[in-house]
Amino acid sequence: xxxxxxxxxxxxxxxxxxxxxxxxxxxxxxxxxxxxxxxxxxxxxxxxxxxxxxxxxxxxxxxxxxxxxxxxxxxxxxxxxxxxxxxxxxxxxxxxxxxxxxxxxxxxxxxxxxxxxxxxxxxxxxxxxxxxxxxxxxxxxxxxxxxxxxxxxxxxxxxxxxxxxxxxxxxxxxxxxxxxxxxxxxxxxxxxxxxxxxxxxxxxxxxxxxxxxxxxxxxxxxxxxxxxxxxxxxxxxxxxxxxxxxxxxxxxxxxxxxxxxxxxxxxxxxxxxxxxxxxxxxxxxxxxxxxxxxxxxxxxxxxxxxxxxxxxxxxxxxxxxxxxxxxxxxxxxxxxxxxxxxxxxxxxxxxxxxxxxxxxxxxxxxxxxxxxxxxxxxxxxxxxxxxxxxxxxxxxxxxxxxxx
Amino acid sequence: xxxxxxxxxxxxxxxxxxxxxxxxxxxxxxxxxxxxxxxxxxxxxxxxxxxxxxxxxxxxxxxxxxxxxxxxxxxxxxxxxxxxxxxxxxxxxxxxxxxxxxxxxxxxxxxxxxxxxxxxxxxxxxxxxxxxxxxxxxxxxxxxxxxxxxxxx
Numbered sequence: 001x002x003x004x005x006x007x008x009x010x011x012x013x014x015x016x017x018x019x020x021x022x023x024x025x026x027x028x029x030x031x032x033x034x035x036x037x038x039x040x041x042x043x044x045x046x047x048x049x050x051x052x053x054x055x056x057x058x059x060x061x062x063x064x065x066x067x068x069x070x071x072x073x074x075x076x077x078x079x080x081x082x083x084x085x086x087x088x089x090x091x092x093x094x095x096x097x098x099x100x101x102x103x104x105x106x107x108x109x110x111x112x113x114x115x116x117x118x119x120x121x122x123x124x125x126x127x128x129x130x131x132x133x134x135x136x137x138x139x140x141x142x143x144x145x146x147x148x149x150x151x152x153x154x155x156x157x158x159x160x161x162x163x164x165x166x167x168x169x170x171x172x173x174x175x176x177x178x179x180x181x182x183x184x185x186x187x188x189x190x191x192x193x194x195x196x197x198x199x200x201x202x203x204x205x206x207x208x209x210x211x212x213x214x215x216x217x218x219x220x221x222x223x224x225x226x227x228x229x230x231x232x233x234x235x236x237x238x239x240x241x242x243x244x245x246x247x248x249x250x251x252x253x254x255x256x257x258x259x260x261x262x263x264x265x266x267x268x269x270x271x272x273x274x275x276x277x278x279x280x281x282x283x284x285x286x287x288x289x290x291x292x293x294x295x296x297x298x299x300x301x302x303x304x305x306x307x308x309x310x311x312x313x314x315x316x317x318x319x320x321x322x323x324x325x326x327x328x329x330x331x332x333x334x335x336x337x338x339x340x341x342x343x344x345x346x347x348x349x350x351x352x353x354x355x356x357x358x359x360x361x362x363x364x365x366x367x368x369x370x371x372x373x374x375x376x377x378x379x380x381x382x383x384x385x386x387x388x389x390x391x392x393x394x395x396x397x398x399x400x401x402x403x404x
Numbered sequence: 405x406x407x408x409x410x411x412x413x414x415x416x417x418x419x420x421x422x423x424x425x426x427x428x429x430x431x432x433x434x435x436x437x438x439x440x441x442x443x444x445x446x447x448x449x450x451x452x453x454x455x456x457x458x459x460x461x462x463x464x465x466x467x468x469x470x471x472x473x474x475x476x477x478x479x480x481x482x483x484x485x486x487x488x489x490x491x492x493x494x495x496x497x498x499x500x501x502x503x504x505x506x507x508x509x510x511x512x513x514x515x516x517x518x519x520x521x522x523x524x525x526x527x528x529x530x531x532x533x534x535x536x537x538x539x540x541x542x543x544x545x546x547x548x549x550x551x552x553x554x555x556x557x
Binding site: 081082137138139140141143144148149150151152154155156157158159161162163165166167168169170173215216217218219220221262265266268269270 | 419421425427429430433457459461465484485486487488489490491492493495496497498499508509510517518519520521522523531532547
């Protein structure tokens with residue numbers, strides 16, 4: 001059990017919030033989690049998928065519904081085709097007549113809400129559940145609904161794929177990254193996904209050539225460089241230090257940072273992930289990370305498209321600015337490298353809207369606990385997890401997790 | 405449910421959800437579109453930092469102030485990013501192949517600090533390319549007033 005430590009939440013690396021936390025001496029731990037298998041068209045309703053992961057996560061934690069103090073769900077009215085989409089998730093998430101709320105973004109942000117609920121001192125056990133089913137909604141319509149309705153949306157040119165392609169174009173030009181390097185990232189992650197039993201898409205023996213030969217979408221993006229939007233749910237149980245004392249192998253939330261960037265056409269340039277950099281800086285400050293490339297032993301990144309992983313290497317300080325391609329070429333981020341990235345296959349293996357970021361947190365915690373089965377990396381004590389929401393990674397959240 | 409649990413897919417029903425939102429484009433966008441009808445490209449300018457937005461924005465997120473100044477911009481600009489799209493999103497949300505690929509670019513007008521995403525009439529587009537707006541002042545649909553860009557010169 002680590003000694004109590006000052007803990008605070010900040011959305012920026014400097015500023016008055018950073019003085020906070022003087023009266024807070026609590027910590028938050030991940031004590032259990034569960035994922036469904038991610039599928040193109042799950043043979044279950046979203047309610048049954050949420051029930052499956054909630055029951056499994058509670059069982060893994062050795063807890064009952066009665067032990068849950070607060071429940072935060074991540075889901076989306078548009079994706080679920082109903083307003084207040086968390087309403088019918090009350091039953092399967094064990095939230096009936098309990099303290100329940102919803103975050104309409106990725107589950108990694110719902111986790112932030114749950115972390116702050118525990119840090120308030122009012123709650124000891126929190127459940128975070130995230131879900132969506134791409135087989136239910138018009139898969140690429142939500143991306144269009146994110147656009148400015150008075151201009152971009154009506155022009156019907158931008159969508160998740162074309163917007164990402166524009167960002168890739170801008171980044172390739174600025175950093176001198178090649179399409180082969182971007183395809184290489186996809187090949188790495190799809191190869192990793194072959195060892196992850198819950199991943200949807202994988203490709204044994206993947207290489208850049210096969211990725212480049214897949215269906216062209218918007219240059220430079222081909223189908224295998226784009227994450228497959230799909231069905232699934234995942235759940236995470238968080239505990240206060242007091243409650244975690246009884247848990248086996250708790251994984252501690254060492255730091256969290258988050259930041260929100262401009263709408264994609266208003267950033268000045270799309271060639272970097274500015275808000276991810278700010279999120280990482282705030283997170284590292286809390287977690288005592290001053291040399292991320294050597295202190296972080298594994299990272300799970302929410303790369304909706306392959307080039308985003310290269311951009312994230314830079315924003316997270318794994319390498320210098322504009323060196324994402326060279327860092328990838330060094331082999332550091334392969335399984336067996338010095339800083340393996342997306343050993344689960346990442347979002348390229350399966351991208352459940354609202355859940356893919358929380359999945360990264362779960363995968364990072366699995367690695368620290370030695371729970372990752374065939375894709376386990378030995379001896380991981382400190383890992384990073386990243387979640388994002390919005391077009392061209394507009395909003396980002398970063399966690400650093402650590403074992404005992 | 406009818407289907408045997410774990411064996412058959414759940415029955416599926418297509419239930420329409422077609423809410424219509426009657427947004428106002430706002431005074432700023434209305435002025436922008438009206439100006440295009442006169443062949444003028446108007447951007448909004450932050451009174452504090454001078455940042456010029458095209459399309460116009462009513463609030464500067466950096467200075468946290470309302471933007472009320474206007475500036476007329478030239479039709480010329482530079483490609484910041486471009487892609488050749490082989491697919492588009494169909495009305496049902498699927499990605500479907502386009503009959504012919506089309507080039508989409510992010511163009512930063514000379515004098516502007518933000519970008520417009522638009523169709524580019526060029527087969528060999530590249531970042532840094534100089535382009536000019538194709539303005540059709542007589543277009544019936546305001547979206548067609550500034551529908552595309554073409555290489556300069």
